[in-house]
Amino acid sequence: MKNSSEPKHHKILIANRGEIAIRIMQACRKLGHAFVALFTEPDRHSEHCVLARKLGGEDSLYRVSSYLDANEIFAVADQAGATAIHPGYGFFAEDYRFARRVVQRERKLIFIGPSWQVIRELGDKINTKRLARKLGVPTVPGSDKPVTDDLEAEHIAKSLFDFQKEQGINNPVILVKASAGGGGMGIEEVADLDKFRSTLRRIKNYAKRQFRDEGVLIEQRIFDFNHLEVQVVSDRTGQNPVHFGTRNCSVQSLGHQKRIEVAPGFDPSSLRYAFDARKVLEDITEYSLRMAREAGYDNVGTWEWIVSPTGQPFLMEVNTRIQVENGVSARIATIKGKGDVDLIAEQIRVGLGAPLGYSQKDIALNGVGIEYRIIAEDPDNKFAPWVGRITSFGWPEQEWLKLHSQVPTDREYEIPTDFDPNLALAIIWGKDLAEAKARGVEFLNALKLEGVNASGEALKSNIDFLRRKTETILAF
Amino acid sequence: MIDVKELLRELREEPYEKIVIRAPHSGKVEFVASEPGVRVVGPGGTWKEVPGTLLARLEREQVKRPINAPQKGEVMSLGDVQNGQFVQAGQELMTIRHFLTKEEVIARILRRSLSLFLAPEKGKYYFFPEVDIKIKTKGSQTVHVEDGMELFILSRMKRETSVRYTGPGGIIYAVYFETNDSVDRDAPLIGVCPESQLGQIQEVVSRIQSEWEERD
């Protein structure tokens, strides 16, 4: 809640790399702020370094030992005289301790992201679930606190089976997971109530060993769901959140990594759904804003939802950061009739203390946006990453196309192996779903991406996979 | 054929290795060994528990971390850095001249005279289990390799593939990688010596043992 009636010039340290670093630099330039960029030795030829030199000069670029060492970031921030830190996504974006250190150290900086208290509160899945339930927001049926008592656990498990049967689910399944776990560790499915006891014991033992906490969560396993998101933006008052519509991120790799994101989340105007899709979209945006207001949410964030085949939405979690796919929501939005919305610029603006300056009624959404994540991987072989050198990369420019990439188009590029494998994000816009899909396919057909690895094998990418999946976008 | 004489002559001309000391992270540097010519020693003690000579301190976020000499030698030159200056990670602080020991000279000569098999890709390498057991129990020099033999397992991004040895047949004279360490592409994995040249190689080694004079 900083008062910044007069615009102040900031120097923003970008604690990230690649595509997001580039977009933050561009947003800084747009807003008239200086920036400091970081790189590590293996990244020295990365496009974000090239661009940082171009936009900010040699002095705006610092070499650090690791993007993950907070001390490096602060040392550079102090040396370069930065006034704020933008964490991007990944790395420190959702680390409330980092956010707290930014604002509590002796030389204080501004953290461009939600306040650390918000990150802490909504970063905890159990906390989030309880907040949702407190506000009447639907969550996945099951426990909303760590269960340690075996009898209680069994009672919950039995209720969940009965509950699902009552809803006409023939083969009910429940999930037992370590409440302190995450990232797919310590989770098991139980389809047979008789086997619950042994599963529970196994998970509890695992959790006790691994996390020194034997609490478990027991939830309904929901099958064949769609993954939707609500993009929320709010200023430092935390009281006036708006949303930028919904996204559907149901096209994913085997490891549940998103590959295509589409805005809006459903398209009832051209597709038939087994439920009232319009109402679902309205509901989840309303629920998301309700929670944002309650939590005093004060920056950009994403509420993640799963929607069951019968059209029931359940809140999954809140991502207290800008997301990779923010651009696809921005692409279909206008604010007070003005297009070319840049959510990252908005994030920086409100992050530095400016008031939001518009309300929900000023935001209009039109058309359909599709975002492709272009990745060197082999979708036929469990999405195995492909490592090698990109020899040629290019695409015809289109006014409906926006492409973000750290891969240079004018020279060869060795894919760094240490980081997430996105090569490029392509955002396509069409006035309706049919046009967006047609343009998407057109783009993918024209995209040139070639390379070779050490054994002389040609580059493998997910372009075919993306093309194939474009057919059924938003169908459910 | 190996021209040992020529190799030795080359090494005698420059009987040392240059070790560049770089800033391990960002921070303000404060030199301790700030003069060229200062003698330094590497880590010592039975368990290498005594750190090497303190070369500099690097201060970051109110913590001063020591930078110690990794090897015995002398400070050759200082980098283009002022005392008290902020340095970025990886910046060159100084160069240390480390005079080669007999073992190091032998290793160098072997590297140039053995047939090296290079890592085709970056990753972690392991020997095939049978080979691994043989190496661990009887030493690498009991293992005979042939062109096209499946010798390594390459582990990269949690996937494992087998790697075939290509090159002349012979015994594995030297192993250049450690299990669990990531090996860069084109770094040597093993040095192979054809059985016919084994006698010659051993002769070279014993010659260096007797002829090379170590310097402090």
Place this chain on the structure above:
Amino acid sequence: MDIEKRIQELRDRLKYILDIFGPDENANVAMLEAKLGEYVAREPGLPKQEAIRQLETLEELFKFLEKKLERELTPMNKVRIVRHPQRICLKDILENVYDNYTEIGGQDDYSIDPSMLIARAYITRRRGKKVHNQAVMVIGQEKGHGQEFRNGGSVKPWGNAKALHYMKVAETENIPIHTYIFTPGSYPIEDYPGAAQQIAKNLYEMAGLKVPIVAVISEGGSGGAEAIGLADTRIMMSHGYYSVISPEGAAAIEGRLRGGQRADTKLIEHCAKQLKITADDNRANGYIDWKINEPELGARPEHYDFFRKLRKSVISSTDEIVLNVSGLRLFRSIALKRHKGADVYVRWSLNTRAKERLLWTRYMKFRRMAQHAYLDKRHWFNRGSEWTSELFSSLYSYFRYDLFGKQHKKVTELAEDVHAEMQVVVGRSTKLWNAITSRLSFGKDKKDVDKAGLTSLSVWDDGAQNSGKWQYVSPQAKLDRAVPCPNTSVHGCLDQWAPDLFGEWAGVCSFCGHHFPMEYQWYLHNIFDPGSIYELFTEIESTNPLKFEGFDLKLDEAKRKTGHKCGCMTFEARIEGTTVMVAMFMGAFRGGSVGAAEGEKFIRAMERARKKQLPFLSYVHGTAGIRIQEGVNGVIQMPRCTLAVRRYTEAGGLYLVLYDTNSYAGPVASFLGCSPYQFAVRSANIGFAGPGVIKETTGLDIPPNYHNAFQALSRGHIQGIWDRREIRGNLVQSLQTMGGRNLYYR
């Protein structure tokens, strides 16, 4: 030829004197040296008669000056006497004091530890025509007149284990034990059973050993001496020393020397004097029962008179112990006193009641020691009222737990049994009923799905879920600085921000789990129930009983800095409602060293816990060992406190020990190491002697993590390692699963 021999003898005597007086300037020694030199030079030219006459004069002079030198002996001279290769050793004693013996488990260097010697021996006593062979177990360190393999009487852990084994054998055989202490200290290695841990075991067992024990001290070096020194009667040879540390060691500490630097002889001499290590000092302090006078300049193997004296002493001591505890005490001891010196035969085996009395006498003997070595500034009236209140509380506890408690327990147990049987019967019938009804019921079961429970907010009032919010936050967490982890080179830990590390993470590295030291307050506030700490015995205060130079100042400084009167804080506190007695040793107070005040507080806390039937926790925030400036006043806390532990655990208590940071030496080698339930906070170091001392005494290089808790666990010294953030939970778990029968909360 005769002259030659006699000259040689004088030469040897001079050499011995020179060894004893060493570097000291001494006119008498110089005179002897000069006179002997002169005589030797002159002798070949003298006529035989004259030569003999002059030699006799010279011998007289030697005799005279030796007597004179005897009176001038400094403590350090005595240290040199007991360390001299000519000093009598245990083998000499076995040969000359006992009538027959068999060495057990050793033939020169063929022994598990040649520095520890065990022998079954007997003493023959004639009463009229009857001959009694009285069996004794003789245990002691053997220096073997400088035999290399004897290691100077520095016993390895397994040597002490051997000693313990044969003490237990003696107990089984119901024969007395005579121990002879000839040790500069224990060999400080951690290999199983571990120097400290084995000494602790020895002390704990000796505390309850049901046979008379007589200890004779020649060289009583600290922990090594205690390993066989907890005796009913402790005799000391007049030229011996009994000390907390070698004078050299004390000087190294006083002079703050590191890395094998040698202290200068002045400082060593000074420390030897200050430590009050001689027989007279120890007699005055009450740590030995009597001293045996040795011949001038110390007993050597040719001093047969001395052996006779020693024989008499150990026999009469054993007699007295037995008479004191057996029923015939009064009559027999009168008789014994009347015929002072007369060899009245006393049988040395004890009956059951006598054994009980023996243990009680032994407990009280040590309980009464060191009372002068701490301050208790309360008015005598308060002390008196404490005594009455203690009496009252022990009466109360008798009624509450013993009389009523036992009955109550029986009734409850009965009720539980009945209840359990009912359950079986009822369970069977309900099952049957359910089976019938389910078979009979038609259509759908009525299912009352608890939908609300699955989808709406539940009640969650779990206070244990602190999720990084601690009651007490370390001042270290208030600094804006990064903290490097010592394991960075191994585990690649990044520097962590002090407020995160010392706040939320409780000083635990989030990368490798290394535990940075935390203040003891952290434990007080984050382990025990808030506001439940009730401090006890606060009036007991550390002092400077030996008037050790400069120590008053240091002590005042420690008191001022910590706000505590000694290094041990004793309190009752609750943990999830269960009251526990806690003795906490604070590293901040003189390195957590243990002296008379700390020991006294510990014992009182133990006694109170026993009476109130509370579990007992020793939380060692850090201890460097026994406080050397208190000398034997400190060392004696080892047997004293261990006796208290024994008494407590025998009464059915639960004694837990939790080590944190660094715990070394005496305390670990006694009242801490004797607990069957010792745990360590991760990253703690536990051991007998630090790496510097080990290097100095053994010449061994010690790997950097030698004393690390994980090593201690691997060696079997401790029973588990706890994460700091889980101490509370682990304590609750321990209270539920461990310990003796008499804890009230069971």
